Amino acid sequence: xxxxxxxxxxxxxxxxxxxxxxxxxxxxxxxxxxxxxxxxxxxxxxxxxxxxxxxxxxxxxxxxxxxxxxxxxxxxxxxxxxxxxxxxxxxxxxxxxxxxxxxxxxxxxxxxxxxxxxxxxxxxxxxxxxxxxxxxxxxxxxxxxxxxxxxxxxxxxxxxxxxxxxxxxxxxxxxxxxxxxxxxxxxxxxxxxxxxxxxxxxxxxxxxxxxxxxxxxxxxxxxxxxxxxxxxxxxxxxxxxxxxxxxxxxxxxxxxxxxxxxx
Numbered sequence: 085x086x087x088x089x090x091x092x093x094x095x096x097x098x099x100x101x102x103x104x105x106x107x108x109x110x111x112x113x114x115x116x117x118x119x120x121x122x123x124x125x126x127x128x129x130x131x132x133x134x135x136x137x138x139x140x141x142x143x144x145x146x147x148x149x150x151x152x153x154x155x156x157x158x159x160x161x162x163x164x165x166x167x168x169x170x171x172x173x174x175x176x177x178x179x180x181x182x183x184x185x186x187x188x189x190x191x192x193x194x195x196x197x198x199x200x201x202x203x204x205x206x207x208x209x210x211x212x213x214x215x216x217x218x219x220x221x222x223x224x225x226x227x228x229x230x231x232x233x234x235x236x237x238x239x240x241x242x243x244x245x246x247x248x249x250x251x252x253x254x255x256x257x258x259x260x261x262x263x264x265x266x267x268x269x270x271x272x273x274x275x276x277x278x279x280x281x282x283x284x285x286x287x288x289x290x291x292x293x294x295x296x297x298x299x300x301x302x303x304x305x306x307x308x309x310x311x312x313x314x315x316x317x318x319x320x321x322x323x324x325x326x327x328x329x330x331x332x333x334x335x336x337x338x339x340x341x342x343x344x345x346x347x
Contacts, residue, residue, distance in 0.1 A: 088196075092189030103185065139271055144278040152266035154323040155219075156279060159259070160286055161316030162226045166252075167290030168309040169230050172298050176233060180302065183239050191246040198250025206254050215262050216324050218255030223320055225252040227313030230306035 095103035139147070148156070169176075177183050177191065206218055225248055232245035267275035297305040 086193070088192035089186060089189035092185035092187065095185030100185075139274050141278055141281070144271065144274045145282065147268060147271070147275065148279075149266055151323070152263065152275075152279070154320070155259070155262060155266070156283060158223065158316045158320035158323070160283055161312050161319065162223050163283060163287040164290045164293070165226050165230065165309045165313030165316065167287050168294035168297060168312070169233065169305050171291060171294060172302065172305060173233065176302055177242055181236060181238065181242065183242065187239055191242055194243055195246040195250040198247045199253035202251050202254045203257065207257060215255070215258035218258040219262065220255070220317065220321060220324075222252050222255035222259060223313070223317040225249070225254065227310055227317055230309040230313070234303060234306040234310075 091103070091107050094106050097103065098106060174188055177188055178185070183191075229245060229249045229252070232241075232248050236242050236245050263276055263279055264272055267279075294305060294309075297308050
């Protein structure tokens with residue numbers, strides 16, 4: 085959590101180019117050290133699945149059930165909301181609001197602390213309340229972040245914005261659990277991999293869209309991101325309601341069938 089502050093201090097001390105270069109050298113060194121440590125780890129050998137039991141990418145995609153497809157579409161819209169302003173957040177904070185590199189590091193640390201603090205209670209209550217409400221809150225935080233940036237005019241306002249950004253982790257573990265739960269129990273690795281491949285390939289274009297909107301102004305960038313976040317959140321809420329309604333209808337039919345049989 086202290087590394088963002090350290091990175092900001094490097095930029096303030098040596099300038100953007102010099103500070104970033106020093107930070108990259110340190111990051112490369114630490115990455116190489118991590119690789120050396122990971123090489124010492126050994127997994128127990130597993131039996132490899134026969135080739136005829138494996139699914140290809142298209143087969144895994146076709147096997148997505150309706151809840152997983154709806155979650156995927158909602159997730160894509162929400163990730164567009166995240167990706168569009170992602171590259172421009174620091175530029176906006178430093179060039180438009182006037183904060184320093186060290187202050188940007190503090191904001192990133194605040195985001196990380198907020199994410200850590202909200203994950204703990206969410207993990208405790210998720211099994212009692214169900215996963216879907218927590219996913220809704222996460223999608224709402226994604227949507228509120230670009231709006232909070234748009235109305236920010238000071239470092240104090242940015243603190244609130246970055247706390248909201250950290251709170252997006254509130255239901256992220258629930259979303260991942262839903263993906264695993266929707267997957268076939270014998271093909272989870274393949275189906276989860278297909279899910280993320282589709283999502284990230286589509287959302288990668290969000291960086292280009294974000295650059296285009298940024299040329300038109302920060303307000304359009306943030307409002308465009310928020311609009312996609314609203315669309316993704318509303319779509320997910322509607323799908324949850326439809327799923328619950330269909331479940332209630334099926335339950336009513338089953339109860340009616342039992343009554344007719346008992347008569």
